[in-house]
Amino acid sequence: MKKLIVRGGKPLTGEITINGAKNSTVALIPAAIMADSEVVLEGVPDIQDVYSLIEILNDFNVKTHFENNVLRIDPREMVSIPMPTGKIQSLRASYYFMGATLAKFGEGVIGLPGGCFLGPRPIDQHLKAFRSLGVDVQDEFGVVTLTSPNGMKGARIYMDVVSVGATINCILAAVRAEGKTVIENAAREPEIIDLVTLLNKMGAQIKGAGTNVIRIEGVKELHGCNHTIIPDRIEAGTYITAAAAMGQGVKVNNVLFEHIESFIAKIMEMGVELEVGEDSIFVKPSRDLIAVSIKTLPYPGFATDLQQPLTPLLALAKGEGTITDTIYPQRVKHIPELNRMGADIRIDGDIIRTKGPAKLTGVEVKASDLRAGACLVIAGLIAEGETVITGVENILRGYSNIVGKLRDLGADIEMIEDDSPEI
Ligand code: EPU
Secondary structure (H helix, E strand, C coil), X not given: CEEEEEECCCCXXXXXXXXXXXXXXXXXXXXXXXXXXXXXXXXXXXXXXXXXXXXXXXXXXXXXXXXCCEXXXXXXXXXXXXXXXXXXXXXXXXXXXXXXXXXXXXXXXXXXXXXXXXXXXXXXXXXXXXXXXXXXXXXXXXXXXXXXXXXXXXXXXXXXXXXXXXXXXXXXXXXXCECEEEEECCCCCHHHHHHHHHHHHCCCEEECECECEXXXXXXXXXXXXXXXXXXXXXXXXXXXXXXXXXXXXXXXXXXXXXXXXXXXXXXXXXXXXXXXXXXXXXXXXXXXXXXXXXXXCCCCCECHHHHHHHHHHHHHCEEEEEEEECCCCCCCCHHHHHHHCCCEEEEECCEEEEEECCCCEXXXXXXXXXXXHHHHHHHHHHCECEEEEECHHHHHCXXXXXXXXXXXXXXXXXXXXXXXXXX
């Protein structure tokens, strides 16, 4: 078992460069199978979710080559085979193979996705969208079987909730549906714009990405292309938070301010000082931090994925702070762990209430999901003494070279293999 050992209290200085966005990459890789020639993705992060997707591609007989953050995907010999179990269940984003195999073959059998436990994560809107396009959907025993014997036909689809995944899956399928599809109440995340940019380069005809109405004119063929993935706004927010907590001047490169505006607004309200460059953000040493109230919302609101990484900073801040996660109210598994480190945080219904400033001390804690893991790494950087983090595989799913990046900034952090039982 891997463990992270963090000896806290070390000042962070220097520069760090953000990777291509995980949540873009995990949609772009399934999208690439729809081409009839090679797709080259650049800026692909070196994370476990990418390796899992590559294994799934290879099971579909798609050829891949991944080196130096460049992933070449050659889907020319891809075959339509059922994927009810196995690797497909190891990550949430594998559900994008539903939309992508529908577009490619007019069918698909996909086991329901795994991924982080954040409370209930239904896929009713994905299935509703497929049905609207004329797909026959059977959802039984954790396996979704999709067929479209009469072909897919464009439709007007209103999403009952704003969903990144359902918007993406609907776009993927509708690209090859006959005629026009209009998605109303679509999600507006930058990752959706990135996906649409790739698909349009492949020959799709999609308008409106980044607004809540997306219009798709179905096409018969999609071809290969080259595409560079947008920077990871969640990774950027994570390192900016670490820098705000422990930094003596840290420059975060390859970040687009516009993608994290609501996050930046909140940490500035807390007293964090920043200089925003064209594609970088310099985080100045923090003085006294003040607690604030945060509510997560669909983009461009405050991202739910940054709620957990930001919690240790809020615990350090003076006064009472609140976090209301309207997307995933049960995304709170980091709270008991932070409290064991000395934080004073209460879960009050759907509201997380922090009381600071807290003094954190290193203990053994468990990263139960990806962003809880990022939260505990930041808490470990702050804490006095040694923090031992288990559940590291959750962190490696989405943060590439987190140990190397933090060590470059001066953190005392290492990853070890340890088979002694968890406490
Ligand atoms: N929802 C439904 N029905 C659906 C789909 C979603 O009720 O059919 C609800 C969800 O339960 C949730 C809300 O709609 O309350 C939004 O969920 P969404 O579908 O947008 O989430 P997702 O597509 O499953 C992606 C990211 C998550 C991120 C959320 C919200 C990927 C692979 N995952 O998930 O990222 O938290 O959007 O922004 O893109 C992470 O990176 O740590 C992560 C969990």
